[in-house]
Every structure is written in C-alpha cells, then in structure tokens.
Amino acid sequence: MRLLEGLLTHSPSVSVAGRALSAEALRNAAGAVAADVRGAGTVAVDATPSLETVVAVTGALLAGAAVVPVPADAGPAEREHILRDSGAALTLGNRPDRFAGAVPVDVTRAADPSLPAPGGDDVALVMYTSGTTGAPKGVELTHAAVEAGLDALGEAWAWTAQDTLVHGLPLFHVHGLILGVLGALRRGSPLVHTGRPTPAAYAAARGTLYFGVPTVWSRVCGEPAAARALRPARLLVSGSAPLPAPVFERLHALTGHRPVERYGMTETLITISSRADGDRRPGQVGLPVAGVRTRLVAEDGSEAPRDGEAIGELWVDGPMLLRRYRGQPGTPVRTEDGWFRTGDLARIGPDGWHRIVGRASTDLIKCGGYRIGAGEVEDALLAHPAVREAAVVGVPHADLGEAVTAFVVTTEGGVEERELIDFVAAHLSVHKRPRTVHFVEVLPRNAMGKVQKKRLVGPML
Template sequence: MSPLSPALFPALAEAQADPDGPGSHRPALRFGDRSVTYGELAATASPLAARVAEAGRIAVWATPTLETAVAVVAALLAGVPAVPLNPKSGESELGHIVSDSAPTLVLAAPGTQLPPALAALERVDIDVDVAVDINVRGRGTASPDPGTLETPALIVYTSGTTGPPKGAVIPRRAIATTLDALADAWQWTGDDVLVHGLPLFHVHGLILGILGPLRRGGSVRHLGRFETAGVARELSEGATMLFGVPTMYHRIAETLPDDPALAKALARARLLVSGSAALPVHDHERIAQATGRRVIERYGMTETLMNTSVRADGEPRAGTVGVPLPGVELRLTEEDGTTAVEAYDGETVGEIQVRGPNLFTEYLNRPEATAAAFTEDGWFRTGDMAVRDPDGYVRIVGRKATDLIKSGGYKIGAGEIENALLEHPGVREAAVTGEPDADLGERIVAWIVPADPQSPPTVEELADHVASRLAPHKRPRVVHHLDALPRNDMGKIMKRALTHD
C-alpha cells in the first residue's frame, strides 16, 4: 500500500464507493457488544465528516468507546485536525489545551457530561446506533476532500512533564508511513484481528490500536477497560494480536499461574506487542515460560510515532526495542547532540535522534520549542538514551533528563538497573534515580516496592545482586521502600514525584 495515496483507509473508501460490495460486510470496530462493519462505519462517519468539514479544528472527548473511533475517522475523512482529549485531565490542563488548539466543536457520545472547560465549544453528539440505522441502506456518501499527506490529521498533547502540555501536530503522512512500516515489521494484514484495552487519547491506543487495523482492512476489538478475562476471551475467539503496556502485561504475568485458559489463549496469538514504556525482563520471561509466546516491544513517542520494533520474523529478544523501522533513520549522539556514537557494543550510551517521514510537523504555536527539538540537519532529539547491540538491536536505558546517571566517571542508564532489581525475588516494583554525591558525582538510588513489606531486601543485598548481574559501579548505594510507585495513566513511572521527604 503506497503512503502517497490520500486514502488512509482503502477498505473504508471501497465500502463508501460500493455499499453492497463484499468489503462492506467485513467487521471493522467492536467495543464490547457494539460493533460496526466497514459499510456501517462509512455510513456513519461520512455524514459526520460532511458536518465537521468546515470546522477548522475539532476536539474529541476520547472515551474508550465506539463514538470516539467514529469521530476520529470522520475528522480524517474530512481533512480536519482532531484534538483527542483525555477524559481524566484536570480543568487546568483541559483549559490550556482548548485555549492552545482553539477547536470550534467538541464531539462526544450522547449523554456524556463534559467539564466546564469545554462549555464554550459547540457540541456535536455522535449517536452511532441511530446513524447506522438511518444511513446504512443509503448509497455511499461522498467524503469531503481530505487534503494532502501534509495536512494535519491529529494534534496530540504531550504529557507536559517540564511545563504545560505541547500540541504535536501529526500529519497524515506520518500516520500512513508509520502504519505501513509496522505492517512490514509485523506482517500485519487485513486478516488480523487486534484486541486491546488502551485509552484512545494517545498514539498507542488511537493511531496504532484503532487506525492501524482500519488501514489494513482488518478489525479491532476494544475491551473498554483492560481485563485479563477479556484478553483470554477475545484471543480464544479469533483475535490474532494483542497490544498492551507493561502494567497490563504485568497483570497478565501475575495471573497466568492460576489461569490456564489465559495461557492457552495467549499461546494462540500471532503477535503480542508491548509499548509506551519498557517491559521488565522478568515479566517477559514469566509470560514466555507459561505460554511459549514472547512479547515483542516497539519504541515510539508522540512526536515521532513509531521508530523501531522487534520484527515478527526477527529474534524477540527481551529488553530491546528491535531495529529501526523501514524509512526511519536512527543515530546515537554524545552529550553535545552532534557527535555520533559509532559503537555497537551494547555498552556505549548515547541519545537517540531520528529522522524520517514518521515525524510530526511542529509543536502548535511553539516555534521556539519546535526549533529546539531538531538539530540543524533535521534530526529530532528524542531525549531517550540507548545502546546498540552488535546486530543493531536498540536497548533503551532511560530518559536523558531523569534516567541518565553519571557516577564515578561512568554514564549509566537507570533502565538496566531496574531490570536487574526486578529479577530479585524480594522486589515487586523498582525505579532508579540519581542524586548528588560529593565523591561519585551522582549515586544510584533505588526505590523499591518489596514483595513482602514485612521483610524488605536490604541495601547490601540489592547492591550485591545488581553488582553480580551488571557491574559493581552500577549497584545502588541508597534504597527507599515504598507501598507503590507513582504512575501516570499509561503506567509510566513518574520519577519526578519520587522524593526523599
């Protein structure tokens, strides 16, 4: 499939053109007990696309529902940028996003109560069930002109860890090329049926999890909310792929010993994919041992969509995010941001920079931030630190801002220490940070959720454990015991919330 075609969803375009054709009856989206075929999706999304075509920008109240998927598809058919809104965002954050992106409409499911921050926007209710009933027998409704591949498709707001969230403007070109590159890497076809329970306001759940199957002409079954029983049911009833984040796979790993039906269902899957954060090696191994299937990881971010992945026909090596996707250039650089790290030794740490058609266009209304994000020769500075193995596999060791620890003359990535700590039987969860040290520059600090709070592992025990697996200079010097690690909606550990107070 050529990304040069303006049709992001060829199967949907076919259903629009021929409502009685065989492709119109193929299942497209299913959320719980509600579903639409490609013909029904075309009959629902096309009139909505005509309704919003002159809107400028639209906001989508991105609940994990059929209505959200239809709203985003309609916006893409109309060539109108959609701004997915996280329903869990606070008033201040929502107010900033609405003010910054200036949508004229907000699309939501009927009966949904919207917060005051959206009160000034004209509301359009999406009643999928009524729309299907009214329109499905009509001849295909022509969609507005979707624009070119550089036309903005989505404005997705970053997490805002260092300031107010920034709106990454994602063009149609980036969506098409990323999804086609993943099709190559994962051998993803229209015969695949994807199951996931991810939120729909970010790249993983929305672009990969909803738009990905639609671009292939396949189908997606969304769980509404993640449950291991739902995963087992869908994989046992024909689903071929599972997308999840590490917290989901951790729950799967914890459940497997007492749930043979789940193990059997996972063993049937063609592909198990984890992303949005690193999946601990011990969860990899527990799932592989119970199911005979290995989870593969990919690496991307809002501004770049997907950069690398373990390929379906490659080695599913735990702790790595595979190799660069087709069309993506990737390099590691020294701290100066320009000197390339040439080593493929699995040890030399550098910042990941990427270049390719998968990149966003700009940060909305932030020209200075956009300029600062790129090098003079067009490479995007990801802020992620990694090493490369001799065969080119990339291993991410942490974020430059929070996970690169300079101790005793060494540059150390927090991620590999966290994986080593998680291999200790007394550790349930782990995070690693650095703190100033007069002698070492920085000392390594471990934040531990013990498996048994009444008998937590000691700093000496954990230091010896890490030193024996990695190297003595990577051992933690300080250990804090916690009841739980602070995490965001995607399950990522919020290290800035870890304090000594």
C-alpha cells in the same frame, strides 16, 4: 492513499467494551460526523474508551479536520489548555458537564458526505504530550506521517486484514488511538477494544494480534489461565514503557510467544521495533523500521560507538515524524541536517539492535565519574524474585555527584536493603549498585504505565 483506506476497501468491524459496529455502520456513522464538522479546521474529541470516540475521530478525519484527542480523565486546567492551544473550532463528545456546547456523537446516524481525501501534508492529528517538563505541547502529525508510520508497522509485524487486533488501551495516546484504532482501520483488520485491559477480557477476545503496556502483560502473567488462552494468537506487542525481562520470560513461558517490543514517541510515532519474522530479545527494542535511520550521539556531539556498551542520545529521522508543535511555527523541531533529538538514552549493538536506557533528563546518572543508565540497574533489581517493580534515579550527593537510588515495590515477604544492593553489585559492575533503596507501596505512573520519576525525587523522599 487515504489514511483510512482499509475501512473503505475491507470490512473491519469495531467493538468497544462489548458494543459493536459493522464496517458499514461505522462508515455511515462517521459520515454523519463528517457532515457535522465539515469546514472546521481543527476538531477536539472527548476521547473516552467508547464507540463514540472511534466514530468521532474517524468522521473528523474523513472531513479533513485535524483531530485533537482530549484525555478522558483530563482535569479542567488541562482541558482548557488543550482546547485553547489547539484552536479547536468545536468539540465532539457526549459529556456536556465536561465540554459545554460539545456536538454529541450518535453512532446510529448515517450519512455519506462523499468528501475528497485530505492531502498528505494536511494535519491529521494534534497529539498532546504528557507535559512532564512543562505545559503539554501539541504535536502536529500529517496524514502522510501517520500513513508512513502505520505502513512501516504493517510490514514489520506482518499485520493484515486477516488479523483481529485486541487491546484495551486509552484512546488519547499514540499507542491506543493511532496504532490501536487507526492502525486497524488502515490495515482493514477487525478491532476488539476490551474497555479495560483485564487478563480475562484479553483471554476472551480470541484475537490474533494483541497490544499491551508492561503493566497489562504483568497482570496477564499473574493469571496463568488467561495467559495460556493467548497461545493461539499470532503476535503479542508491548510498548509505551520498557517491558521488564522477567515479565518477558514469564509471558513466553505461559503463552509460547516472545513478545515484540518497539520504541517511539508522540513526536515520532514508532521508529524502532523487533519483527514478526525475526528475533525478539528481552530489554531490547529491535531495529529501525522501514524508512527510519538512527544516530547515537555522545555528550560532546561526536558519534558514539555502536558496541552495545556506549551510551548516547538517540537521534532519529524518518517519514513519520511530526511537522511541528501547534502554535510554534517558527520553532525548529530538527537539527540543521534533519535529525530529531529524542532526549532518550540508548545503546546500539554491532548488529544494529537498540536498547533504550532511559531519558537523558532523569535516567543518566553521573556517579563518581561513571555514567550509569538507570534502566540496567532497574533490570538487575527486577531479576531478584522479591522485587515486583523498580525505579532508579540519581539523587544529588556531595561526594559522588549523584548517588544511584532505587525505589522498590516488593512481593509478599519482602527483602532487606543490603541484600538488594549486594544482588545488583554481583550482577553488574560494583559502581552501578544502588547506594540507597527505598521500599514503597506503589510507583507513580501515568495513564500509559510509565513511571513518573520526577515525582519520586521530591515528596517520596
């Protein structure tokens, strides 16, 4: 089945920042792009939040090209790296000042190239990682992988052509582009992209299915009238970063919805999620989606117990995983027995529910012989009414090995350091309390709202 089957068999309209295309107009405009890029093995797209991006990506996929979304705000060095590393034969985009020689995209053109459907093993997208541990790597995702990932979510979220999807997320990440555009086109559901994910825009869209990152949902909760306007929706989904429990509860109180949370990576798409027809628990991401299995691996390589307390590295396997990294054909991406090591720390309960604790590289703190997950300390801090945002890291300590250190953004009026330390000690084991609390104006985040912790332990200290 084609990746874009829903676009071909249903009539999903697409709207971006107030500009709209009918399904027929989208098919025609994408057909013109497909004719432009026919024969190009890899095509880069200047992924601005626009109809042009939707048409460019759709057309290049119809032509069988591997699509490389280039972040709309990428600087010259990042753009150059992505274009060179991906081997893109050409670029689609309407900003010649950023991409010299780019092929412009005109959404009013029309053509029907009648191209054969790409094969399942053909590369559909090359998605570049954030590059937090080096230069961004190009993740090759095949048509079959993307189809499997989207179909698993369609089943978990009861997502059909009768839904109207609303979001305002960037169109160069998995969340905004693969789930938020290709997901709608595959399911055949109309898409309303709000341009910017403001509470007012979400409220005005009147959709049934909403996607947002925690920052979006926090801002929605900050405008109660906008939040209440989402009550008629069917499902609210949060991802790309952990949703703080206070935001979960506030969103539930205002909208009547307990949001779905899910977990995934650029390399794996979404592998774990709560369900439309099931329980949804603050701070937990649910159960493996269809076709996925998981392992929890201790530091010594043994299987960690699924008791809800033990922390281990999460390993996953499923049909939606990457094929390889672009330009690294000989580099293994799985273990010898087929597992992908996520590098994320998790707990799994006896009932199979997963809680993501954080990254192994930044969120496992070894303090005085204890192994502490930064996420649970952050959750405890966020339960204090004076804490708006919190990030916890381990800082080298001569006696303890690492000291639990918190960076906190407070609400108006603030709070004293000792009060927060004692607050956490009262809610968790005493050894998990922060030894130091730094009060900051803002936490450094990337485009998807994830806190960039490596920037906290350097200049901010």
